[in-house]
Amino acid sequence: MDTMGVVVGAVGAVIAIVVVGLVWTVVRSYNRLIRLRNQTRASWAQIDVQLKRRHDLIPNLVETAAEYAAHERGTFEAVTTARGAAASPDLGTAERAEAENALSSTLARLLVTAESYPELKASQTFLRLQSELAGAEDKIAYARQFYNAAVQSYNTAQESFPGNLVAGLSEHARQEYFEAGAESRESVQVRFR
Amino acid sequence: MSVSAEFGAGGAAAVVLWLLAFGLVLLATRNGTVQAGPATQELGDSPEPPAVVSLLANGWRSTAHAAESTLLDLAARGHLELRQAGENPADTTVHLTDNAPTVLRPYEHRVLARVTAQAGTDGAPIGAVAFRAAKQAATWNRLLRREIVAEARQRGLSRPRIGSALGTTLMAAAVVPAVLFGLALLTIGGSHGIRAGLLAGAVTFIVLVFLLATAVTERATPAGLDRAGHWAGVRQWLEAHESFTQLPPAAVTVWERYLAYGAALDVTVRVNQLLDFGTGNRRRVWSGYGGTWREVRIRYPRVWPGYGATNRGLLQRALAAAVVSGGLALFAELRQQSWTDGGGTLGTGHAVLALGWMVLAWLGIALAGRFSRLTAGLVFFAGAFANGALGDRIGDRALDGSGPLLGEWVAIGVFAAVAGFYLALAVLDSRPGVTITGEVLRIESRYNEKWPNFLAVDDGSADRTVAWALPGPPSGFATGSTVRLTVTPSTRRVRVVQVLALGADYKAQQREPNSTIS
Incomplete structure (x- = not known):
């Protein structure tokens, strides 16, 4: 083999290695984006499950409260309206978060109202529903944390190299966070030295 | 065939039969397969404590990260507090809170007691919960495991792999080949034959019982397998969240028990790196001597002419x-x-x-x-x-x-x-020695030589120290003891050790001198 042949062979080998490396990087980034996107969807599904669980509790809660506090019709209607708005299937993530936060506010008002009615406070049915609601709220909070963590990873992967190139070539878009309401934000206390 | 050969052949056959029986027992008592459930964030209505989850997640073999996850669980429940001072998660400190627990499980009490001993009222770096002595760490972790296994059994999730009746039967059966081998050499005759016979019998018995002892472990119950499958699903869920795996210990403030379960399931990589109830890093030891916690770097001299020499x-x-x-x-x-x-x-x-x-x-x-x-x-x-x-x-x-x-x-x-x-x-060396007072950080063997030992002492004057050469076993003190040493700086030789305060580690050693916990 002459010198020219050796040079051509070496250059060809280098090009082949570079091409294989590029393809491998692209495939890896693409697969990672797909995995992270699926994780955001799975996390959203968990939120959805917990939110539906909360929605299912609300009619019973309102009905029980209405038996003892019939004068608080305005509060009950506000809760029912907020629930209807939150349960609308056409909402995007941000709108859904807003609607759910509004629902949380009206529910909080309902529970405050219940404090004025000793018989309602003593009702076992109401107490059970209240407890289940608190449990559902907790699970929603954790589900929201998981969802936001998944979104953060997904968005970061889309903005980092080479994920940004791969995301640009394929159907990947930034996901919106499921923002907590003001009350929820305040409940987290982190104290540093 | 001579009588001796007949006994020998009988002994060999008995060993084969014993091994066959033992193999069948192992086969019959092996753990079932854990069927991982779907990935889920649901912990369940009354989930097992993280320490028990660690046993299930490790196939009933070990309780790795059980102590670490229990610490996080106590923090999630408000009995402890983890504070991260800056960017570096290694700078996290652990503090007791006013929310003292009323009822704790034995292993939770053990973890809390360890943290309390280190943190006191002012708190301590998380690295300070690690033990300074390997033996003490091993004993502490064995006791912890026993308490966790007890709870897992109580919950119907675990059971002994070999029951006491079966174990006794196998041990008794191990006597047969031991006796036959002993008789094989005994019948050769002479005083040598007696000694050889006793030795052969003892060795055979010890080897078989050792094999038996390796199988004295835990195994799953059907309920345990079911719960392990659920926790495998939780693990999948947590692992899929990349950012979750990199959370620092102080994130327990936000993630609460999820972080504890993440540690138990070995998902939280960073947390499991930083929290350690083992022997810790022998070259970097946290010391609170002098009133302020500092990480003291210890050098164990490899080349030091005259090191420890008289x-x-x-x-x-x-x-x-x-x-x-x-x-x-x-x-x-x-x-x-x-x-x-x-x-x-x-x-x-x-x-x-x-x-x-x-x-x-x-x-x-x-x-x-x-x-x-x-x-x-x-x-x-x-x-x-x-x-x-x-x-x-x-x-x-x-x-x-x-x-x-x-x-x-x-x-x-x-x-x-x-x-x-x-x-x-x-x-x-012939001049009067120098006196230093400080806290014993580590006592380490030097290479494969038995003595002198490395004795690392923090006198509170610097964040670096060179280990002293202790010409003999530590007597009357342990890691954590406050000592006054008379030393020769040029050879690093310890001449006199005066114990000023025994310290918690020494007292713990005296309480649990030789633990024989399975």
């Missing part, structure tokens, strides 16, 4: 180095042309002198070995080279009576310097 030892080494130096000079002066037999090799008449040279070389190598293995190797190769040059083909220059060669001058000079060095150390 005055007598130093003088012996000085003398040996002087003998080597002087001997080499004498040898160079004495050799002459008549030493050769004319063919360039040594004459037999002067082999004795050559042997003397070899002894010098050996002494030189032994002396060099006191510095390090590397210097011993260098001296060995230098000696071998010189031996080859002088033994096989003695050059005219070496035998012309003009004295030592250049290489020999170097060796003479080096050994003379070594002699002077050891002599200087001996003089320094």
Whole structure:
């Protein structure tokens, strides 16, 4: 083999290695984006499950409260309206978060109202529903944390190299966070030295 | 076939039968397969504590990260608080809270007691919860495991792999081959036969019982397998969240029990790196001596001429180095042309002198070995080279009576310097010792030698220290004890140890001197 042949062979080998490396990087980034996107969807599904669980509790809660506090019709209607708005299937993530936060506010008002009615406070049915609601709220909070963590990873992967190139070539878009309401934000206390 | 051979064959057959039975027991009591459930964030209505989850997640074999996850669980429940001071998660401190627990499980109490002992009222770095002594860490973790296993059994999730009746039967059956082997050698006759018979019987029994002991572990119950499948699903869920795996310990404020379960399931990589209830890092130890927690870096000298040597030892080494130096000079002066037999090799008449040279070389190598293995190797190769040059083909220059060669001058000079060095150390060692007071951070064995031990003491004056050489086993103190040492700084030798305060580790050792927990 002459010198020219050796040079051509070496250059060809280098090009082949570079091409294989590029393809491998692209495939890896693409697969990672797909995995992270699926994780955001799975996390959203968990939120959805917990939110539906909360929605299912609300009619019973309102009905029980209405038996003892019939004068608080305005509060009950506000809760029912907020629930209807939150349960609308056409909402995007941000709108859904807003609607759910509004629902949380009206529910909080309902529970405050219940404090004025000793018989309602003593009702076992109401107490059970209240407890289940608190449990559902907790699970929603954790589900929201998981969802936001998944979104953060997904968005970061889309903005980092080479994920940004791969995301640009394929159907990947930034996901919106499921923002907590003001009350929820305040409940987290982190104290540093 | 002789009687002895018959007993031997019988013993072999009994061993095979025993192993067969043991194998069948192992086969029948093996753990079932855990069917991982779907990935989920649901912990369940009354989830098992993280420590029990760690047992399930580790196939009932170990409870790795059980203590760490329990600490996080206590923090999630508000009994402890983790604070991260800056960007670095390693700078996290653990504090007791006002929310003292009313009821705790035994292993939770153990973890809390350990944290309380270290953190006190002011808190401590998370790295300080690690133990400073391997034996203490092993005992503590064995007790922790026993308590966790007890709870898992109580919950119907775990059971002994080999029950007491079956275990006793197998142990009794192990006597049969032991007796047969013993009789095989006993029937050979003579006092040797009796001893050999007893030994063979004992060895056979011990080996079989050792095998049996390896199987005295835990195994799953059907309910345990079911729960392990659920936790495998939780693990999948947590693992899929990349950011979750990198959370720092202080994130327990936000993630609460999820972080504890993440640690138990070995998902939280960073948390599991930073929290350690084992022996910790022997070179970086947290010390609270002097009132402020500091990470003290410890150096264990590998090359330190005269490290830990007594005055007598130093003088012996000085003398040996002087003998080597002087001997080499004498040898160079004495050799002459008549030493050769004319063919360039040594004459037999002067082999004795050559042997003397070899002894010098050996002494030189032994002396060099006191510095390090590397210097011993260098001296060995230098000696071998010189031996080859002088033994096989003695050059005219070496035998012309003009004295030592250049290489020999170097060796003479080096050994003379070594002699002077050891002599200087001996003089320094004869002076009154220096007194230091501090807390014992670590007591480590030095290489494979039994003594002296490395004794690392923090006197509160610096964040770095060099381990002292303790010429004997630690007596009456342990890690954590406050001691006053009288030392020789030049050799790092500890002359006198005066114990000022025993410390918690010593008291714990006295409470649990020899734990025999399965």
